[in-house]
Amino acid sequence: MSARAETESKRGEALARYETVVGLEVHAQLKTESKIFCGCSTKFGARPNTQVCPVCLGLPGVLPVLNERAVRFAVMTGLAVGAEIAPRSVFARKNYFYPDLPKGYQISQYDRPLCIGGSVEIHAQDAWKRIRLVRIHLEEDAGKSLHPEGREGVDTTRVDLNRAGVPLIEIVSEPDIRSGGEAYDYLVRLKQILVYLDVCDGNMEEGSLRCDANVSVRPRGQTAFGTKTEIKNMNSFRNVERAIAFETERQIGILEEGGRIVQETLLWNADKGTAETMRSKEEAHDYRYFPEPDLLPLDLTPEWIESVRATLPELPHDLRGRIQREFEIPEYDAEVLSETRALATYYEETARRSGNGKLASNWVMTEVNGIRNKTGQSIEEFPIRPDRLGDLVRMIASGTISGKIGKQLFELMLKDPEGPETLVRKHGLLPIDDEASLRAIAREVIAANPGPAAEVRAGKERTFAFLVGQAMKQSRGRAHPEKIQDALKKELEEGA
Amino acid sequence: MSADLLHASAEAIGRSVVAKERSAAEVAEFFLGRASRTAERLGTYLHRDPERTLDAARAVDRRIAAGETLSPLAGVPVALKDNLCTRGVPTTCGSRILEGYRPPYDAHVVERLREAGAVSTGKTNCDEFAMGSSTENSGYFPTRNPWDLDRVPGGSSGGSAATVAAREAPLALGSDTGGSVRQPAAFCGVVGLKPTYGAVSRYGLVAFASSLDQIGPFARNARDTALLFNAISGRDARDSTSRAEAKPVMLDEVERGAGGLRIGLPRDLIGEGLDPEIGAALDRVARSLEGAGARVLDVSLPHAKYSIATYYLIAPAEASSNLARYDGVRYGIRKPGRDLIDMYGATRGAGFGREVRRRILLGTYALSAGYYDAYYLRAMKVRTLIRKDFSDALARCDAILLPTTPTPAFRLGEKVDDPLAMYLNDIFSIPASLAGVPALSFPAGFSKSALPIGLQLVGRPFEEATLLRIARAWESIEDVTDRVPPLVEDGARA
Numbered sequence A: 001m002s003a004r005a006e007t008e009s010k011r012g013e014a015l016a017r018y019e020t021v022v023g024l025e026v027h028a029q030l031k032t033e034s035k036i037f038c039g040c041s042t043k044f045g046a047r048p049n050t051q052v053c054p055v056c057l058g059l060p061g062v063l064p065v066l067n068e069r070a071v072r073f074a075v076m077t078g079l080a081v082g083a084e085i086a087p088r089s090v091f092a093r094k095n096y097f098y099p100d101l102p103k104g105y106q107i108s109q110y111d112r113p114l115c116i117g118g119s120v121e122i123h124a125q126d127a128w129k130r131i132r133l134v135r136i137h138l139e140e141d142a143g144k145s146l147h148p149e150g151r152e153g154v155d156t157t158r159v160d161l162n163r164a165g166v167p168l169i170e171i172v173s174e175p176d177i178r179s180g181g182e183a184y185d186y187l188v189r190l191k192q193i194l195v196y197l198d199v200c201d202g203n204m205e206e207g208s209l210r211c212d213a214n215v216s217v218r219p220r221g222q223t224a225f226g227t228k229t230e231i232k233n234m235n236s237f238r239n240v241e242r243a244i245a246f247e248t249e250r251q252i253g254i255l256e257e258g259g260r261i262v263q264e265t266l267l268w269n270a271d272k273g274t275a276e277t278m279r280s281k282e283e284a285h286d287y288r289y290f291p292e293p294d295l296l297p298l299d300l301t302p303e304w305i306e307s308v309r310a311t312l313p314e315l316p317h318d319l320r321g322r323i324q325r326e327f328e329i330p331e332y333d334a335e336v337l338s339e340t341r342a343l344a345t346y347y348e349e350t351a352r353r354s355g356n357g358k359l360a361s362n363w364v365m366t367e368v369n370g371i372r373n374k375t376g377q378s379i380e381e382f383p384i385r386p387d388r389l390g391d392l393v394r395m396i397a398s399g400t401i402s403g404k405i406g407k408q409l410f411e412l413m414l415k416d417p418e419g420p421e422t423l424v425r426k427h428g429l430l431p432i433d434d435e436a437s438l439r440a441i442a443r444e445v446i447a448a449n450p451g452p453a454a455e456v457r458a459g460k461e462r463t464f465a466f467l468v469g470q471a472m473k474q475s476r477g478r479a480h481p482e483k484i485q486d487a488l489k490k491e492l493e494e495g496a
Numbered sequence B: 001m002s003a004d005l006l007h008a009s010a011e012a013i014g015r016s017v018v019a020k021e022r023s024a025a026e027v028a029e030f031f032l033g034r035a036s037r038t039a040e041r042l043g044t045y046l047h048r049d050p051e052r053t054l055d056a057a058r059a060v061d062r063r064i065a066a067g068e069t070l071s072p073l074a075g076v077p078v079a080l081k082d083n084l085c086t087r088g089v090p091t092t093c094g095s096r097i098l099e100g101y102r103p104p105y106d107a108h109v110v111e112r113l114r115e116a117g118a119v120s121t122g123k124t125n126c127d128e129f130a131m132g133s134s135t136e137n138s139g140y141f142p143t144r145n146p147w148d149l150d151r152v153p154g155g156s157s158g159g160s161a162a163t164v165a166a167r168e169a170p171l172a173l174g175s176d177t178g179g180s181v182r183q184p185a186a187f188c189g190v191v192g193l194k195p196t197y198g199a200v201s202r203y204g205l206v207a208f209a210s211s212l213d214q215i216g217p218f219a220r221n222a223r224d225t226a227l228l229f230n231a232i233s234g235r236d237a238r239d240s241t242s243r244a245e246a247k248p249v250m251l252d253e254v255e256r257g258a259g260g261l262r263i264g265l266p267r268d269l270i271g272e273g274l275d276p277e278i279g280a281a282l283d284r285v286a287r288s289l290e291g292a293g294a295r296v297l298d299v300s301l302p303h304a305k306y307s308i309a310t311y312y313l314i315a316p317a318e319a320s321s322n323l324a325r326y327d328g329v330r331y332g333i334r335k336p337g338r339d340l341i342d343m344y345g346a347t348r349g350a351g352f353g354r355e356v357r358r359r360i361l362l363g364t365y366a367l368s369a370g371y372y373d374a375y376y377l378r379a380m381k382v383r384t385l386i387r388k389d390f391s392d393a394l395a396r397c398d399a400i401l402l403p404t405t406p407t408p409a410f411r412l413g414e415k416v417d418d419p420l421a422m423y424l425n426d427i428f429s430i431p432a433s434l435a436g437v438p439a440l441s442f443p444a445g446f447s448k449s450a451l452p453i454g455l456q457l458v459g460r461p462f463e464e465a466t467l468l469r470i471a472r473a474w475e476s477i478e479d480v481t482d483r484v485p486p487l488v489e490d491g492a493r494a
Helices: A003-017 A068-080 A180-197 A237-256 A302-309 A316-326 A331-337 A341-354 A357-375 A386-397 A403-415 A420-426 A435-448 A450-457 A461-474 A483-495 B002-007 B010-018 B024-042 B050-065 B108-116 B158-165 B182-188 B222-232 B276-291 B304-325 B340-351 B354-367 B373-396 B419-424 B430-435 B464-477 B486-493
Strands: A018-029 A091-095 A105-109 A119-124 A127-140 A144-146 A158-160 A167-173 A209-219 A229-234 A264-269 A274-280 B045-047 B077-081 B119-124 B171-176 B191-194 B214-219 B262-266 B295-299 B399-403 B439-446 B452-459
Touching: A003 A018, A003 A237, A018 A180, A018 A237, A068 A127, A068 A167, A068 A180, A068 A302, A091 B304, A105 A127, A119 A180, A127 A180, A180 A209, A180 A237, A180 A316, A209 A237, A229 A237, A237 A264, A237 A274, A316 A331, A316 A341, A331 A341, A331 A357, A341 A357, A341 A386, A357 A386, A357 A403, A386 A403, A386 A420, A403 A420, A435 A450, A435 A461, A435 A483, A450 A461, A450 A483, A461 A483, B002 B024, B010 B024, B010 B050, B010 B222, B024 B050, B024 B077, B024 B119, B024 B158, B024 B486, B045 B158, B050 B119, B077 B158, B108 B222, B119 B158, B158 B171, B158 B182, B158 B214, B171 B191, B171 B222, B182 B191, B182 B439, B182 B452, B191 B222, B191 B464, B214 B222, B222 B464, B262 B276, B262 B373, B276 B295, B276 B399, B276 B439, B276 B452, B276 B464, B295 B373, B304 B354, B304 B373, B304 B419, B304 B430, B354 B373, B373 B399, B373 B430, B373 B452, B399 B464, B430 B452, B439 B464, B452 B464
Parallel strands: A229 A264, B077 B119, B077 B171, B262 B295, B262 B399
Antiparallel strands: A018 A167, A018 A209, A091 A105, A119 A127, A127 A167, A144 A158, A209 A229, A264 A274, B045 B119, B171 B214, B191 B214, B191 B439, B399 B452, B439 B452
16 A cells, blocks of 8 residues: 555545534525615616615614515525524624624624524435524625725725625524535525525525535534534535535544644635635624614514415425426436426426426436536526427327437427427428338338348348338438338348 | 894794795894804804805795795794704714715704704704713814803703704704703703604614614793604604604693693602702792692602613613714725724724713623623613603603703813713703603703703603693793893894
């Protein structure tokens, strides 16, 4: 064994002795038209500081007024994950100084959050696992600090307050996650729920979904938690996974060398694939939370909460189960097809129209998603609408056309909005199954291949397949695959 | 005509303008003329713009000419405390940190006054961010008491109280967090009302302590106070803590006299430290009201003695957060620093005065991890007890009568170096602030040294009318509202 391999193997053994413990804090921007405490637009990408007013600029004398829609969206999320909705929750001020925080405090919730508990189911090593939630609370987003390349020696920071006051929910998980992979799956499924609810667009690049991870390790079998670190600045789900893997190894490395983990906040550097210290425990902020005196406690009646529950759409978990049963498809298919609400709808329409759920599933998963993966189209933009695809799948399922012709038709349908029945005729792709036409093809093939024909007549069975292939080629795949064999056999006998 | 306006009530001025007996512009010119002779000596205004005032008055005249029906405050000059936002007009809260700041919007009350046809005379001096009891904490200059220039006008709304007392304006708005309307009203011999918390929208009032701040009117008599209160009160959707229960005070109600009312005296609070002349005034007013048909009884406010301690935890805590926005990043002054933190320190160190810095530190400490439970949380619990004291006492009586201040106006410089002595001056005004109930200071007469004495009435939530009714009853017994400060006589002669 080489020295290097030996090191690797030892490292692997060390890793196996430990368990990773992760809790995630996810910030999701709510898709309201206006900000949480004023009427300014929340639209992303406007020119800096054009979507602001005295309230979100934190000018002297202004007061916040809570956006009811933001409350509704937060409650929808809470209900979707099975959280308890607090009949009374309280806004609190989180005080800290930063140029992109106009008031010098963020209005958030502290000891009395809007939603308590709940859980998100993830798929971990081929089994379902429940990640419990601590809470979901409402708060306002801060602005954005931009650090453009200043002139030499001049340190310039520019502040864009368009984002200041955009409603956020913070979703805090229990430390139930055991690996970067589980964290990844948790994020995928949480995002899926938010997007199904249409309360968040889930775009991590635009910052509408953000995630911090609390990571610790402990020897397997130990129940007490190790010292945790917090990692920030991960701008994709994959980076969350990578950062957790990195931090797990770093912590185990320290422990294996007899060291101690220091409680600190780390900043993930995606380019280097490492995390660097941002601030230590001693430098941690004291946010001096206290109840926000400018807002009344948020009181929600059971009737109102139930009225929100009544508007909840079908959620990924329920939809998955339903289409699996209704269309008799495997769990895997149901999972792929329920990735988004729109894809599931597309599939359902295709499946109903075709009358063959499994075949429809194959076509959507393989052909439709195959093209979309290349083009980046959303399912809404996909040129073949589900009624057309349903017709195509029905034609294949009923044996009207072969799968091979089906694929040719599919290619044509990408460019031509006509239905498959019309296109089949337009492009002469109708199957050839009448005796006379098939016999004519057979004769041509035998005439063109006298040698192989002789071999078959002499009893060489295997060469017959060659002739069948030639006949299919001659008919451009349209010849009925069984009937052409009969035609060939008859022509070979008659011509002998 | 001039003498007319000098002694005319705001109500009479407004009615005469509506009746086109005189123009709003004439009225404005009269009061601008008075202010031009006294305002500088008194230090009443931080910002005056006579042209703007006249333009506003002319606009009111045009509205009346066009047949618009305006309120009884049409054409009445109103002075605005400098912590009320006025669009395009400097609003500094008496602080250097907001030097040159002009808000892009009007406070709710400023909008309401414009609709009513009132005319702003300018922005009055105050203790920086309303923190103080003498207007000596203004970042610019102190205000003087029109009755004695060596004495303070009280604070923090000292400029507003003094400008009404000096007859530079018939009306003014101030803000009251722990007594900042009532105490200067008492020191200056005018009426000052702190409305029920939630009766007047705070939108556009620069926050000091959000759970205590209320905008309140100054006037020379109860009826004018009612009119100004009516012009600014009521629910405003932009202030979530403003309340629909706030209803206008009917003048008929104010005129009903004290007969049948039960007036409580909180003997346990009125004790040592009270100036004997104020104690005597209290007894005299109580007896007079009794004579007018009211019943006077003793009530108890057992937790009121903890008010100052409680207030000086809650108010600074909220202030420390409210004042965090003055960081030099977006508006106001900015002092350069080596880095961001240094810039914050330099800006806030230069922009805030000693008292403001003291309260920010106090509040920051009270909210800090490990101290929150012992200080802020405990103070909130005591506040609940004080609130209950008032609801219990006010179940037995219709209003509580007590002094506004322990002494009449003190001398400039007398307490500036002794913050505790300054804080203790608010012992009678702070309890009602913590309870959120309405409280009114009215002129009860003068001390032997010719300083005004104010007494206070505290009532049930949204029952401002009862307080004004009692004050009006007292005016009809002993009217002190006609007396004009000697300085003003000088000014009038000049």
